[in-house]
Amino acid sequence: MSPHSDICQVFADHVANARFDDLAEGAVEAAKKSILDIVGVTLAGSGMEPAVRGVADLVLDAGGRQEASLLGFGGKVPAQSAAFANGVMAHCLDFDDQTPWGAHPDSSVVPAVLALAERKGNVSGRDLITSVALGQDLFVRLRCNVGWRQDWNLSSVVGAFSSAAAASFVQGLPQERTAHALGIASMQSSGTMQVIFGIGSDLRGMYAGFTAQGAVMSVLLAQKGITGIAELFEGKAGIFNVYFGGKYEREKMLEGLGKEYRGASMLYKAWPAVGNVHTYIHATIELMREHALKASDIEQVRVFVGDFHQRMCYPLELRRAPATLVDAKFSLPFCVALAAVRGGIRIADFSAVALKDPEVLAVARKVVPVEDSSLDWKMKIPDGRMEVTTRDGRRFERVGDKVPGSPEAPLSWDAIVAKFGDCASVAARPIAPDRIEQAQEMARNLESLDDATMLLKAFTQ
Secondary structure (H helix, E strand, O other): OOOOOOHHHHHHHHHHOOOHHHOOHHHHHHHHHHHHHHHHHHHHHHHHOOOHHHHHHHHHHHOOOOOEEOOOOOOEEOHHHHHHHHHHHHHOOOOOOEOOOOOOOHHHHHHHHHHHHHHHOOOOHHHHHHHHHHHHHHHHHHHOOEOOOOOEOHHHHOHHHHHHHHHHHHHOOOHHHHHHHHHHHHHHOOOEOHHHHOOOOHHHHOHHHHHHHHHHHHHHHHHOOOOOOOOOOOOOOOHHHHHHOOOEOHHHHHOOOOOOOHHHHOEOOOOOOOHHHHHHHHHHHHHHHHOOOOHHHEEEEEEEEOHHHHOOOOOHHHHHOOOOHHHHHOOHHHHHHHHHHHOOOOHHHOOHHHHOOHHHHHHHOOEEEEEOHHHOOOOOOOOOEEEEEEOOOOEEEEEOOOOOOEOOEOOOHHHHHHHHHHHHOOOOOOOOHHHHHHHHHHHHOHHHOOOOOHHHHHHHO
């Protein structure tokens, strides 16, 4: 391959020739954890987010070939429809995994590859793991090496290609067809950060579904002979020039390609809220515990915020009293108040009842954002800082460092397994405890399965 080939061709060659045996142990473990984690949060989404009911009704009413499972609700639908609905549910609670630099690859990668694996049949655990590891690696390489200005939503703009790459591997496409699939996927590479910053829209929690669906369609079209785009990434009007003003680092994107799988750095969330707020949740929980404070002791909470965190605070009155569950998960005042009142946060704490909880809302009204440019989001999400003043005049400060689920305090397998159990227990359709335990064991030993979709049969039979 010419060194001057568009990077699309290089990525496609890498995907088509990848092997499970080339994966380091960390990449294998991350892929397995992500598969279990995404299936879990998808099941939870089916039961905890009211907006997904309309999506499930749509795909079930449309019917079609019974190719892939609709998690949480039961039944099978065409692979594209399953990828769409499961992708919606995978991100709707904002409980899915993320990179250390923010953004979410796997709420689109995993639903896409699972849908195609069921459609194709007899996809081994080793191949499913490899596909997810490829998607994670490509996502990180793109996400960390483009000139981003918090304008495009990287989870969908970059995720279109990482998901299509992962799906191409599952489908067994050769290099040329994989390159075409990536080109076709560019039709789905879209979405701005306004969908994240805005208030009142269900789309903030649903965008991963569109990306997953697009990946499945791209791969199936490429397999049928539809061609993609020459110079997809580096052409005059290619992705890098149009979306990122020509600011990208090709050499860093390709450094260690095929030898170092960067998805090994994936992080798994302890709480169902936007990743940037976890540092404040942790600081609140620990500060309240360390000083034996009760919510009724609080006079004021000052949260020091950089550029991105400011987006979670304004308009302040609307953020203090969010109207929807999606908005609550992106509200810094509400998340801090919920943590202060409950002393921790579990998946069931984000409910319609919590949105109206007078004690939570009273504390949220006491949360005051203080702008601090030293906490601006450059690459790694910065640790947040907060200060609590009590009614009797005491003042306590804390930084939200060593957050559960962060690089400094990653979740163990046991913690992820426990999270999966909590998530599966609130699915739209009840799941027997023995089925949950069976799925957990399968995920931990996924490389031994001849048919990786056995993992899903625990919830669909």
